[in-house]
Structures are given as structure tokens and as C-alpha cells.
Amino acid sequence: MTFSQSDLDHIIQLAHLDVSAALKEKFLPQIQSILTHMESINQFDLTHVSPAATAFSVDMALRDDVVVPQSDLRLVENAPAWADHSFVVPRIL
Amino acid sequence: MTTWRSSAVELGKAFRNRSVKVADVVAGLWAHHDQVEPQVKSYLTTFQSESLAQAQALDIQFDRGDALSLLAGIPIAIKDNIHVSGVPTTCASQILKGFIPSFNATVTDRLQAQQVIVTGKTNLDEFAMGSSTENSSFHTSLNPWDTSRVPGGSSGGSAAAVAAGQVVVSLGSDTGGSIRQPAAFCGVVGMKPTYGRVSRYGLVAFASSLDQIGPFSRTVEDAALVLEAISGVDTHDATSSPRRSESYYSNLKPTVAGLKIGVPKELFGSEIEPGVKAQVVAALDLLKANGATWEEIAMPSLKEAVTTYYIIAPAEASANLSRFDGVRYGYRDSEADNLRDMFRRSRGGGFGPEVKRRIIIGTYVLSSGYYDAYYTKAQKLRSLIVRDFAQAFEKYDVIMTPTTPSVAFKLGEHESNPLAMYLADIATIPVNMAGLPAISVPCGLDQGLPVGLQIIGPAFGDQQILNVAAGFQELSQFPTRFQSPVMRSAQ
Numbered sequence: 001m002t003f004s005q006s007d008l009d010h011i012i013q014l015a016h017l018d019v020s021a022a023l024k025e026k027f028l029p030q031i032q033s034i035l036t037h038m039e040s041i042n043q044f045d046l047t048h049v050s051p052a053a054t055a056f057s058v059d060m061a062l063r064d065d066v067v068v069p070q071s072d073l074r075l076v077e078n079a080p081a082w083a084d085h086s087f088v089v090p091r092i093l
Numbered sequence: 094m095t096t097w098r099s100s101a102v103e104l105g106k107a108f109r110n111r112s113v114k115v116a117d118v119v120a121g122l123w124a125h126h127d128q129v130e131p132q133v134k135s136y137l138t139t140f141q142s143e144s145l146a147q148a149q150a151l152d153i154q155f156d157r158g159d160a161l162s163l164l165a166g167i168p169i170a171i172k173d174n175i176h177v178s179g180v181p182t183t184c185a186s187q188i189l190k191g192f193i194p195s196f197n198a199t200v201t202d203r204l205q206a207q208q209v210i211v212t213g214k215t216n217l218d219e220f221a222m223g224s225s226t227e228n229s230s231f232h233t234s235l236n237p238w239d240t241s242r243v244p245g246g247s248s249g250g251s252a253a254a255v256a257a258g259q260v261v262v263s264l265g266s267d268t269g270g271s272i273r274q275p276a277a278f279c280g281v282v283g284m285k286p287t288y289g290r291v292s293r294y295g296l297v298a299f300a301s302s303l304d305q306i307g308p309f310s311r312t313v314e315d316a317a318l319v320l321e322a323i324s325g326v327d328t329h330d331a332t333s334s335p336r337r338s339e340s341y342y343s344n345l346k347p348t349v350a351g352l353k354i355g356v357p358k359e360l361f362g363s364e365i366e367p368g369v370k371a372q373v374v375a376a377l378d379l380l381k382a383n384g385a386t387w388e389e390i391a392m393p394s395l396k397e398a399v400t401t402y403y404i405i406a407p408a409e410a411s412a413n414l415s416r417f418d419g420v421r422y423g424y425r426d427s428e429a430d431n432l433r434d435m436f437r438r439s440r441g442g443g444f445g446p447e448v449k450r451r452i453i454i455g456t457y458v459l460s461s462g463y464y465d466a467y468y469t470k471a472q473k474l475r476s477l478i479v480r481d482f483a484q485a486f487e488k489y490d491v492i493m494t495p496t497t498p499s500v501a502f503k504l505g506e507h508e509s510n511p512l513a514m515y516l517a518d519i520a521t522i523p524v525n526m527a528g529l530p531a532i533s534v535p536c537g538l539d540q541g542l543p544v545g546l547q548i549i550g551p552a553f554g555d556q557q558i559l560n561v562a563a564g565f566q567e568l569s570q571f572p573t574r575f576q577s578p579v580m581r582s583a584q
Contacts, residue, residue, distance in 0.1 A: 007457070011457045015453060016433070016437050017437060027453065031453065031454060037512060038403065044474060046470055051473045053302060058335075061327065061334070061335055078191075081425070091432070
């Protein structure tokens with residue numbers, strides 16, 4: 001499975017990442033090498049093996065669905081921009 | 094004499110019988126810290142004046158005979174991806190520079206309820222992605238045994254601080270070995286509890302199915318004491334186990350005689366440096382001479398655990414790190430003129446190279462057309478790893494391996510080859526994939542640098558591996574045998 005420059009550009013776009021041309025040049029052979037190494041998992045016959053999302057199932061520790069009052073100010077004190085009970089962002093389109 | 098060099102258990106007793114004051118210990122600790130921090134660079138933030146004030150207040154409580162916990166007054170450092178309310182959590186990333194959480198992690202709450210003294214936040218690889226702290230966007234921590242070498246990672250600051258004597262115990266997080274590998278490199282005890290044993294609430298997520306918080310210490314007793322304090326169910330973390338938490342410290346019972354030990358040959362071959370292997374064999378033979386038995390066993394899936402990990406962990410990370418977009422918290426690029434541009438530029442400007450590389454790999458293995466080829470296969474292989482461990486524990490009480498294939502490597506040694514850095518986690522990663530508890534204890538020196546012995550137990554066998562580690566500690570006396578030059582050099 002080859003990982004090309006256009007694959008890299010496509011994935012960077014999907015991931016909403018800005019990556020400099022110099023870093024892309026460095027990443028391409030590194031990621032190709034890592035993905036080639038990953039192909040070693042094909043040596044195992046996994047046809048009848050079920051995938052595991054976690055190592056073992058645990059009973060979920062759930063809490064009561066109760067509203068806990070919180071101050072808007074505490075929740076947004078780390079926001080880069082906040083006004084009128086809203087996060088302020090640049091134009092969408 | 095009990096001083097800042099002493100263990101938490103020794104200090105706790107001395108605080109109680111008033112043979113030493115908390116304030117004197119904390120002042121002594123900071124005096125030592127000021128001498129050695131420029132050499133080791135363990136911390137990102139310190140709380141010197143706050144900790145001294147807290148120590149004085151605790152002395153008043155001890156003087157009047159208040160019933161305080163065994164951890165009251167014990168200095169503890171916390172990895173900077175675990176929230177302490179009101180002080181910065183950076184994850185060693187520019188994207189979180191200036192971020193101040195408004196709540197405590199559950200582990201912080203539990204430790205503060207026992208009146209520990211939090212000394213500061215320790216350095217790490219950015220978002221816990223790395224094995225050396227070289228991926229920290231602030232600085233690289235250095236190994237107290239040899240400052241031309243890395244302390245390991247990602248919890249390198251927490252390990253180095255304990256090994257250098259800057260703090261008595263510390264907390265780290267372990268996704269693929271990030272507690273055990275730096276513990277081995279720095280010659281201290283480091284434990285990853287069973288997945289679900291300790292709440293992850295307030296730990297900034299890297300790979301949610303693998304992350305677990307655990308302690309660093311210089312003795313097994315101290316690791317048990319801290320684990321006892323931080324473990325247990327938490328309704329803020331649905332994956333925390335409802336199993337009753339145990340009294341790991343009071344139930345500690347050194348165990349060696351009659352122990353059946355399996356040693357996976359896949360983690361004991363040519364990938365392990367001869368000097369490391371020799372020290373681990375010597376440790377296994379010491380246990381054997383005292384009534385244990387050990388033999389090599391086959392666990393074929395373990396050879397592919399690293400590959401499996403470097404598919405699953407980046408996949409989970411790429412999803413977890415999508416929340417850092419410059420909208421609600423963290424760095425925002427102010428030049429962007431539309432929302433998409435702001436996401437891209439904020440993430441591009443805030444994340445470092447290793448984090449970007451892992452987001453790219455994770456996004457790729459989850460993308461249409463590649464999901465089954467990589468991610469589903471990796472999850473299937475994970476089932477085989479779990480099965481191999483389960484079969485091994487039918488016959489053996491514990492599994493032992495070298496914690497790392499080599500001793501601490503030189504700064505910059507793996508800089509241009511991330512794959513070589515990833516393969517350094519060959520012995521620790523399988524444990525996370527299977528959700529098991531494991532502890533690394535110092536077992537010898539190679540080239541004058543510490544070697545770690547990893548003891549792996551069955552799920553929720555946390556007490557069992559602590560008991561075995563305590564048994565090995567009794568036989569080897571490692572806390573007094575292996576002290577870093579930085580700690581030994583203190584006046």
C-alpha cells in the first residue's frame with residue numbers, strides 16, 4: 001500500500017492541520033516507513049477473530065442524570081473570544 | 094534520620110511522632126530542588142511558596158494531634174496533563190499555553206483530600222506522545238543518572254523529579270509505557286494500574302482505551318500508598334471499574350516463594366540489549382534462588398503489539414485532539430479570516446511535529462478505504478494479545494520482561510527516526526493493549542545506567558504485582574542500591 005504526496009495532502013486537509021512544506025517533506029518518507037512496518041500485521045490470520053475496542057468489558061460507572069449548575073464565566077474563562085453568552089469565531093463562509 | 098530523601102511511608106511516621114516537621118522537609122526539598130533543577134529540568138510549574146505555607150499549616154494540625162491521613166504532608170508532583178484546578182495545564186503544548194482548568198482531576202481531588210502537598214506540574218512529551226520528553230514544546234528534561242541522556246517519556250519529568258530527589262512521589266500517565274519506561278530509565282518504581290482502576294477524569298485524553306494514571310516512587314510501599322489513595326470507581330469516568338478498591342498499602346505482603354513466572358521469548362530475544370538482558374536474568378535467578386520458578390513462554394501476538402498500538406493510539410488521538418480548534422480554549426490564530434482557516438491555522442500553529450505526525454497517521458487509518466485494512470485489523474490483533482495474556486495467566490502468576498530493550502538513550506539519538514523511538518516501547522505496549530497492571534522496578538545497572546524489571550499481572554491483579562515487587566525489593570534492596578548521582582550529590 002503506497003502513501004503518496006497527494007495522500008498526505010488529502011489527510012492534512014481532513015485533519016484541519018496547517019503543515020509547512022518543509023515538515024511535509026520530512027513526514028512523507030517517515031510515514032511511508034511507518035505504514036510499511038504496519039503491514040506486518042497481515043501475517044496473522046484474523047478471519048475469525050472479533051475486533052476489540054477495549055481490552056475487556058467493564059460495567060459502566062454511570063452517575064445520575066442531574067443538572068449541576070455552573071457559572072458561564074468559569075466555563076468560558078479560557079475562551080479566546082466570548083460575547084453575549086456565545087463563543088465568537090470568524091465568519092463561517 | 095528522616096529528611097526529604099526519605100520515603101513517603103517513613104516521612105508519614107516521622108510527621109506523626111513529630112520527630113520531623115513537615116515545613117523542614119518541604120524547605121529541605123526546595124533547597125535541593127533549586128540546586129538540581131537546572132541540571133534535570135523536571136518541572137514546568139512549581140508551587141514553592143504555596144507548598145511551604147501548606148506545610149506550616151499541617152504542622153499545626155500534627156502538633157495538636159489531629160487524625161491525618163498517611164499521605165498528609167507528603168510532597169507529590171503531578172504530570173502536566175492532569176488537572177489541578179486554578180493552575181495551568183499545558184500538556185507541554187503551545188496549543189494549551191495559558192489554559193487554566195476550573196476543576197480538579199479526580200486523582201487530584203483524592204490526593205488533596207488526604208492533604209498531600211502538590212509541589213508542581215512536571216514536564217512531558219507534548220500530549221504524552223513520545224518516549225523522551227524531547228517532544229515537549231518547552232524544554233527537554235534530563236536523566237539524573239547522566240544528563241546527556243533522556244529520562245524517558247512521556248512522563249519523563251515525573252520520573253526524573255523522583256529520581257533526582259526533587260519530590261518524594263509523583264503521578265504520571267501511561268498509554269503505551271509512559272510511566273514504566275521513564276521509571277526504568279531513571280531507576281525508580283513506576284506503576285500502570287489495571288485499565289479502569291484509576292479514574293481518568295481530568296486527565297487530558299490521548300488514547301482513551303489505553304490511558305491510565307499511576308504513581309512513581311522510590312519504594313514499592315510508596316507506590317502502594319499512592320495507588321490506594323487514587324484508585325476506585327468514579328462516576329465522572331464511565332470506564333472506571335466499580336470493583337471495590339483495595340487497601341494496597343496495608344495489604345502489602347512481599348511474595349516470592351512459590352511464584353510461577355512466565356517470560357515471553359518474544360520480548361527476550363535479540364531486540365533486547367545483552368547488558369539489559371543479563372541484569373533481568375540475574376533478577377529472575379535471584380527470585381528463583383528464593384523459591385520462585387521461571388521459564389520462557391511463547392506469546393506470538395506480542396511481536397505485533399507495537400504495530401497494533403501505533404494504529405489504535407493515533408486513531409484515538411486524532412479523534413481526541415479534534416477538540417483543540419481555537420474556539421473554546423487554547424491557542425487561536427488571530428490572522429484567520431474564516432472558521433475553517435482558523436481551525437487549520439490554530440491547530441497548525443499550536444501542535445508540534447510529533448503530534449501532527451500522529452494526527453495524520455490516525456486520520457489516515459480511520460479514513461474511508463483504509464479503516465478495515467488498518468484499524469479493524471489492529472482491533473482484531475488486540476483480541477489475540479488479550480487472549481495470549483489470558484492463556485499465560487492460566488499457568489503463571491506473573492509475567493516478567495525487561496521494561497525497555499535498552500538503557501536510557503542519548504539526547505537526539507532517535508530524532509530523525511520515529512519508528513526506532515516507537516520500537517523502544519516493545520515490552521510496555523502489550524500491557525496497555527490488554528489493559529493489565531504492570532510495575533517497573535530497578536533491577537541492576539548496565540553501562541552505569543538503571544535497568545528496569547517489568548512485572549505484569551492479570552487484570553485487577555494490582556495487589557499481586559505490588560506484592561511481588563515488594564518481595565523483589567526485599568531481596569535486592571534496590572531503593573538503597575540505586576540512587577541517581579544527582580540525588581547522591583546533594584549536600
